[in-house]
Amino acid sequence: MSSSTALRHPATEPTTAERPRLELRALRKQLGDTAAVNGIDLRVAPGESVVLLGPSGCGKTTTLRMVAGFLQPDGGEIHLNGALASNAGFSLPPEKRRLGMVFQTYAVWPHRTVAENVGYGLEVAGKKRGEVEAVVAAVLDLVQLGSLARRYPAELSGGQQQRVALARALATKPSLLLLDEPLSNLDASLREEMRFELRALQKDIGLTTLYVTHDQDEALVLADRIVVMNKGRIEQIGTPEEVYRTPASRFVGGFIGIANLLEGEVETVDRAGGRVRVALDAGDRIWSASTDRWLAGAVPGTRATVLLRPEDIRLDRPEAPDQEQGIEVSFGSESFLGSHYELKLRAGGLTPDGILLRVQSRLRGTFVDGRTRLWARPGSAWVVA
C-alpha cells in the first residue's frame, strides 16, 4: 500500500477544501442542429466519484469533452478548482487544466513503451528523470503492470493497455480524473473485474473522478453520485440507491434496472407518511411512496404511475398477511437463470393488451389455468409521476 500512499493527493489547503473540483453552470453546447448539452448544473466535490449515465446521444461525452477543454461551450461556464476554465468566449487549453483522462480507445501511444507512456505527463512538466522513473514505477505497481514497463503497447492485451492508459492519467496526480467509457472495449468478465478495481483505487487514493458510461451496472458500482442524463439535460442526480429506488422520472426508472410501470388512480393521500394509496388499473390497491414535491400536488383522483422492481414482486402469497387480494396475472414465459426465475407475466385482466410485468422470483409460482396472483413487497412501490 506504500505506492498508493505516495500517490495520495496532497492535502488541500483548508480555505479551498470547500471548493468543488469541478462546477458546471448552465452549460450548453450545440452540435449541428441538436442541443447536445442543454443547460447542465453540476458540482463535483474533492474525492468524489461522479458518473454521467445515459443512452448514447444524451450529451454525456460532449459534457466530458467540454470539461477536458476539447470542446468550447456555447453557453454557461465550467470552473475547475474555483477558477473559470471555459465559457462561450474563453477556453483554457486542455494542457493547462491539470486533468487526467482515460479514453474509450485507450489512446496509448504505440511508439512509446509502457513506461514512456506513463511518464509522459511528468516529462512534459519538466520533472527530473529520477523522479519520473520513481513515480512511473509506483503507478505501474499500482495498476499491476510493473513487469511490463519496457514493453510496447502492441505487445499488450486490451486489458493491459487499459491499465497503461489509467496509469498514464494517474501519474501526474490530476486534480480531476476524466474517464470516457474506459471499460466498454473490454470483454464482459474483465469489465466486471475492472469495475471493482477502479472503485477500490478511487477510494484508496482519494481520486476525484468524472466518469462517463452508458452501462448502468458500471455506474452503480463506481459512483458516489450518479447523474442520469437524457437529451442534453440532467434527469436526476443522486446516490446509486436514490436513482434506483426513487427515480425522479419514468426515464430514470426505465434506464436503471428493469421497471414495471403500473398506471392507477390516487385513493388516499398520507402526507405525514409520505405516501399515497393507489388503485391500480390492473387491480389491487397499493401503498406507494413518492417525492414531497409530487405528494404536495396529489389529491384523491390524481393519476399516478407506480414503479415496481422485478425483485420486489412476490408470487403465490403476500409477504404480510394483511395485504390486499393481489394482482391477477396470466402466464407469459419463464426462464431459469440460476439464482432465480425470470417470469414474464401479463396483468390487466382479460384484455389482450394488458401490461407486461417482469418478475424475478426464487419460486416458480403456481399457476392455475395459466393464472396466478402476485403482491408487491410492502414499502417497495414508488410513484414516478
Next chain:
Amino acid sequence: MSEIAAPDHLAASRGTGFVDSLLRRLAALQPVRFLVIGLSIAVLLALIAYPLVLLTGYSLVDAQGNLTFETFEKAFARRGMWQATVNSGWLVLFVTLGSCALGIPLAWIVARTDAPGKTLVTLAAGVSFVIPTFISVISWIFLAAPNSGYLNKLAIELFGFEKAPFNIMSFGGLVFIEIVGVYPLVFFAVNAALNNVDASHEQAARILGAGRLRTTLTITLPLVRPAILSAVILVMLDALSSFGAPSAIGTMANFSVITTKIYDLLKFPPQFNYAAAVAMPIMIFTAISLLIQKYAIRAENFRTLTGKATPGQILALGRWRWVAGGFCLIVALVTAVLPVGALLLLSVLSSFGADIRLDNLVGKHYALIFDENFAARASILHSLLLALATATVCATLGLVLGWVVERFRFFGRELIGFLVMIAYGFPSIAYAVGILMGYVDLFYGTLTLILIAYAGKLLPIAFVLVRNGIQQLSTDLEEAARISGAGWLRSIKDVTFPLVRGAVGIAWVLVFSLSLRELSMSAILAQSDTQVMPTVVLQFIEDGAVELAAALAVVIVVVSLSMLGLIRLFTAKKTAAVS
C-alpha cells in the same frame, strides 16, 4: 458554489480586470493556428491556383487583352494542329483498349487461377510501371528500329523474313510502348479488387445455384467494376498527357500529338496564348474525367474488405494452366525482360548496330556521361538536387496540409484537398505552361522554376499519403498528450509526427523517384543551363545518340529503384505495429 468560495471566484474572473480577460481571449484565438492555415492556403494558391487561372485566362484573351474565343480558332487552324488532336484521340482509344485487353485477363489469371508464373507477371508489371516511356523508347529502338533493330536483324537472318517485321518508329509502335507503360495501372487495380472480393459473396451465389461463369459475370465482375473504371480513367489521362514517347517517336516518324504541339509552340519565340488554348482540351477532358471519377465511381465503390483469394476462389485450369502460364511468360519477357536487357546492353555496346560480341562491350558511354566537360554530368547533379529539394518541399507541405485538413475544423477546409487534387489530375504539360507564364519573369532559366513545377505537380502524392497516415491516427492520441500537459506544438512533435513518420518517409522517397524521371514539365521549363537527366536523354534520342541515352537512362532507373528500396526502411520500423 459555496458561500465561502463565491468571492474568490468573482476575484478570479472579474477582479483582475479587463486587461487580463482580454489577454486570455486573445490567447484563445491561437494566432499560430491562423498563421499555419493562412500560409498553407497561400502556398497552394501560388503553386496551383495561380498558374491554372493564368492558363485559362491566356487562352481566352487576345494580344490586346480582350476577351475572345479567337485564340482557340487560330490555334486550331494552325497547320497540323487538327491532325495532332485526332492523333491524340486515337492514341487514347487504342492505349485504353490495349491496356484493358492486357491488364484485365492478366489480373484474373494472377488473382484467380493456378497458372504458373504469376509472381513473374506481378514483378514484370512493377518493372514496366517504374520505367518511364521515354526510357523504354530507347530499348525498343534498339530492339525494333526498322532497319537496325536487333529483333528485326534476328528475324531476317534466322527466320528468313523478306523485310523487317517490326517498326517501332510508327504510330503503332507508340501505341505499343504506351500500352506497356500504363497497363500495370489496370493490372494492379483489378488484381487488388479481385483479391478484395470476399469469397462469401461468390459462395452465396454458388449456393443459390449459379455456375462459375454466371457467378463471375453477375457477382464478381460488378464488384470489381469500380476498380476497372477508375483504372481506365487513369489510363486515358496518362495516354492523353503523355509526352516522352510521342516526342521521341514523333520526331523520327514525323507525326504529332497535342502535347508535342504544345511543346513546339513554346519554342522560341514562345506563343503562350496558343499553347494555353491548345492545352484547354486536355484540361477539360481531365476535369470531366475527374468528375466522373468522383461522382459516378466513388458512389459505387462499396468494397471495403481486404484480403487474398481463398482456395475456393482459385480456379484450377487443368490443361489450360500451361497456356495461361505461357501467356504470363511471354508478357513478362516482352514487357520487362527484353526492354531492361536491351537498355543495359545498349548502354555498354560500342555503337548501336554493332554485333553483340564480348569485345564490343565498352564502358565509354558511362565515362562520357560522367565526364566533366560534357552536358550530361551537370544534368545528373541538377536532377539529384531537384529531386532532393522537391521531395523535401513536398513531404513538408504534405505533412502540414494533411494535418491542417484532418485536424482543423474551419470553413473552406475541403478547398485545400480540392486544390491539391486538381493538381493531381492536371496534365503535366499544361501545368508547366501555367508555371512558365506565372513565374518566367521571376525565375527564368533557374532550377527554382523547375522546382516550383515539380513541387506543385508531385505535392498531391505526398499529401494523399501523409493525409491517410494522419487519418488513421485517432485524435485521442493527440488529445491524450494535451491532457497530459503538452501544448499544441509539443503534442505534434511527440505524438503526431513520430506516428506519421513512416508515411512522410515513403512520400519523400516516392516524390524523389518521380522527380528524377519527370520529363514533360522539364522539357518545357529547362534551359541550356538547367538541363535535367530526362531532357538530356530525350535530346540524345533525338540526336541519334541512343547509346548515351541508354547509359543515362540506366543511371535514372538505378537511382530510382535504389531509392524505392529505402521504403522498406520506413515500413519495417516497429512504429508500423500500430494496432
